[in-house]
Amino acid sequence: MPAPTYDLIASPFLDEYVVLRPGHDSGVQIPLARYLELSNAASAGDDAPQWLVDVARTAWALDLTAADRPLRDSVLVRAPSPYGMARASWEINLGCDYDCPHCYLGEKKFKGLPLPQKRELLDMIAASGALWLQMTGGELLIDRDFPDAYTHAFDLGMMLTLSTNGSQLHRDKILSTLTARPPHHLSISVYGATEATYDGFTKNRGAYSRFIRGLDAAHEAGLRLQMNIIVARDNAHETDDMVRLAERYGEAFVFTNMSPTIAGDAAPIPEQAAKYLRQRKPFRGCNAGHTFFHADPLGHASICKIGREPHISLMAEGIEGLKRLGTIADGLQLRTGGCSGCMFGANGACTTCRPMAKLYQEAKAPREMYCQHPDPVK
Numbered sequence: 001m002p003a004p005t006y007d008l009i010a011s012p013f014l015d016e017y018v019v020l021r022p023g024h025d026s027g028v029q030i031p032l033a034r035y036l037e038l039s040n041a042a043s044a045g046d047d048a049p050q051w052l053v054d055v056a057r058t059a060w061a062l063d064l065t066a067a068d069r070p071l072r073d074s075v076l077v078r079a080p081s082p083y084g085m086a087r088a089s090w091e092i093n094l095g096c097d098y099d100c101p102h103c104y105l106g107e108k109k110f111k112g113l114p115l116p117q118k119r120e121l122l123d124m125i126a127a128s129g130a131l132w133l134q135m136t137g138g139e140l141l142i143d144r145d146f147p148d149a150y151t152h153a154f155d156l157g158m159m160l161t162l163s164t165n166g167s168q169l170h171r172d173k174i175l176s177t178l179t180a181r182p183p184h185h186l187s188i189s190v191y192g193a194t195e196a197t198y199d200g201f202t203k204n205r206g207a208y209s210r211f212i213r214g215l216d217a218a219h220e221a222g223l224r225l226q227m228n229i230i231v232a233r234d235n236a237h238e239t240d241d242m243v244r245l246a247e248r249y250g251e252a253f254v255f256t257n258m259s260p261t262i263a264g265d266a267a268p269i270p271e272q273a274a275k276y277l278r279q280r281k282p283f284r285g286c287n288a289g290h291t292f293f294h295a296d297p298l299g300h301a302s303i304c305k306i307g308r309e310p311h312i313s314l315m316a317e318g319i320e321g322l323k324r325l326g327t328i329a330d331g332l333q334l335r336t337g338g339c340s341g342c343m344f345g346a347n348g349a350c351t352t353c354r355p356m357a358k359l360y361q362e363a364k365a366p367r368e369m370y371c372q373h374p375d376p377v378k
Contacts, residue, residue: 007062009157010038011078011131014086014291018131019052019075020159021060023182023224028055039079042072076157081129083322086291088130089305092118092149093297094138098165098202100191102232102271106261108138112297115145117315119152121299124319126156128293132184133158138297141168147177154181163187167207169214178223185224188215188249193241201235215249225250232258236273262308264362269369280351289329293322303329307355342373 009020010030017035020027037049048056048064048071056062064074095110096103113121125133133153140146141164153160160183168174169186178186192198198208218225227246231239231254239254246252256276258268286292289303299315302308303325310328312321333354342350352360352370360370367373 005155006074006076006157007064008056008060008075009078009131009159010035010075011157012080012129013131014084019055020131021062022154022159022184024060025184025224026059028059035077038071038075039077042075042077045070045072047071048074078126078131078157081127083128083319084291085128085130085293085322086287087132087134088125088128088293088295089134089136090121090125090295091136091138091297091305092140092146093143095142096137096139096165097142097167098139098191098204098207100202100230101234102230102258102268104259104261104268105138106263106265106267110138112143112145113299113315115148117299118145118149121295121314122149122153122156124314125295126153126158127319128322130293131157131159132161134161134163134187136163139165139167141171141174147173150177151181154183159184161185161187163189165189165191165202165207165211166214166218167204167210170210170217175217175221178218179221182223185226185250186218187226187228190227190229190242190246192235193238193245197235197238201232219249227252229254231256231273231276232271233273234271236276239276259306259356260359260363260365262305262359264359266363266365269363269365282349282351283353285333286353289325289332293325301325303332304355306353306359307332 007021009022011018011020012035017030017032018027019030034051038052041049053064056064093110093112094105094108096108112118135150135153137143140162150160162183164186166188191201192208195208198211199205215225227250229239229242229246229252235242243252243254256273256278258272260266261268288307292304294302294305295314296302296308299313300311301314301322302311312324314321351372357370
């Protein structure tokens with residue numbers, strides 16, 4: 001694949017304008033006037049203005065004058081979007097090489113769009129205004145179209161984060177794709193600190209060895225890693241060791257609370273390690289369906305990964321369908337059924353959004369897992 005054609009992204013982001021560099025955490029906010037100056041310079045084939053040369057050197061030690069290129073060859077200037085989105089997530093495929101007991105996806109079927117339609121879907125995600133895109137699965141790195149789809153998404157000027165188990169990161173095709181076009185970061189799940197625990201948890205012999213090999217390869221390549229430690233019943237005894245392992249590679253975060261599957265199956269709930277469960281914070285609302293949306297492997301757009309119904313088929317309806325997501329989001333967040341009239345919801349003290357509460361209710365989970373009201377006495 002040819003090398004990327006830009007070093008920086010200049011883009012609207014909600015009501016602001018920013019300049020970002022893929023693979024880096026820092027960014028620079030700029031006023032509308034300077035965004036318009038960059039847009040005009042890119043269209044005219046002019047050189048980068050001196051203020052941007054200075055910003056690039058200070059923020060990223062990047063010399064925009066070194067290659068003697070016009071601005072449009074070093075800065076991708078994204079156009080404003082009428083759809084108002086800022087972030088999105090996309091499941092490239094629900095298939096996975098692991099069979100972890102806690103997984104919220106339930107039955108992980110290998111299905112997705114052919115590559116031309118994957119590109120078409122990514123075009124719509126970028127046109128929605130989404131500057132940040134989380135690519136996930138299943139296990140996204142085992143999808144045969146991942147390198148091409150990732151490259152297309154990067155070249156559209158989106159800041160990419162990848163959620164992965166890391167088992168394929170050592171492969172030359174994967175590693176060369178990511179080093180040529182660095183993601184903002186890789187979000188890597190940790191399921192154990194020893195071969196016996198990790199392989200047993202994932203039900204995949206040799207998985208731990210591939211996991212460590214992938215971590216070493218990505219770390220050596222200079223990719224930014226975020227380590228997500230999954231604490232469950234079968235690996236909780238290695239929690240401290242998992243934290244120490246994760247911190248060798250990047251910033252570590254611990255996750256303990258499990259949710260039902262997206263189909264409302266309670267199977268993941270018994271996998272929780274009761275000792276490690278955390279109290280949920282009050283739900284203060286979110287931007288799902290308004291400035292954020294999720295796309296599944298078939299191009300169905302929903303407000304998020306939890307509130308999947310009703311959805312909009314972007315492949316059948318086109319990007320205009322996104323204009324209906326806000327109304328869908330408002331309807332899904334209404335407190336209905338057993339949640340209507342709840343004093344915790346009225347006082348802003350409820351800890352669970354309505355779509356998540358609905359999954360727990362469908363799974364017939366103990367009310368204490370998602371609600372502050374006690375279960376009724378039978």
